[in-house]
Amino acid sequence: MDDEIYVNKPLSSQVIMELLEKYPELKKIKCPSSLYVRTSKKYLDALSELGIEVEPVIKRGRPKKYGETEPKIIQKMINKGKSPKEISEELQIPLKTVYYLKDTKLKRGRKPKYSKETEDEVKKLYSNGYSAKDISEKLKIPLRTVYCLLKR
Numbered sequence: 001m002d003d004e005i006y007v008n009k010p011l012s013s014q015v016i017m018e019l020l021e022k023y024p025e026l027k028k029i030k031c032p033s034s035l036y037v038r039t040s041k042k043y044l045d046a047l048s049e050l051g052i053e054v055e056p057v058i059k060r061g062r063p064k065k066y067g068e069t070e071p072k073i074i075q076k077m078i079n080k081g082k083s084p085k086e087i088s089e090e091l092q093i094p095l096k097t098v099y100y101l102k103d104t105k106l107k108r109g110r111k112p113k114y115s116k117e118t119e120d121e122v123k124k125l126y127s128n129g130y131s132a133k134d135i136s137e138k139l140k141i142p143l144r145t146v147y148c149l150l151k152r
Contacts, residue, residue, distance in 0.1 A: 003028065004026075004029075004030065005030070007029055010035055016047065020050075029054045032057055036055075066097070070101055084098045113145075114141070119149045122141070122150060132147060
């Protein structure tokens with residue numbers, strides 16, 4: 001009961017006869033556009049008289065392995081603060097694929113140890129006249145880190 005088939009070999013008289021024997025209810029033959037161009041006009045006309053349409057398929061390349069849902073799931077997980085490595089392990093997909101499917105820009109490497117709020121607090125205290133050493137003691141952050149946060 002196949003009325004539509006896909007063929008990826010040149011349509012010759014022998015191939016057409018085999019298809020007609022195998023699929024008596026055939027209405028449409030789909031083939032790559034490169035084969036459609038090379039198919040004789042005589043064969044196309046003969047098939048048309050038999051009520052069989054030959055249609056070139058435009059889609060090229062390897063089919064996509066992941067649908068439209070995966071990028072959305074990955075983006076939600078990124079927004080929740082998960083790292084690409086965590087996402088990769090949880091969804092069981094390669095890390096490179098996580099980077100490929102994401103919508104926003106991700107920076108490779110470690111996440112910063114101190115948040116933007118901590119950085120802002122350090123800068124605020126410094127602008128209010130606190131010394132780097134005082135800030136270090138007050139926020140329990142290493143002195144060297146205080147200097148790094150002030151440079152950002």
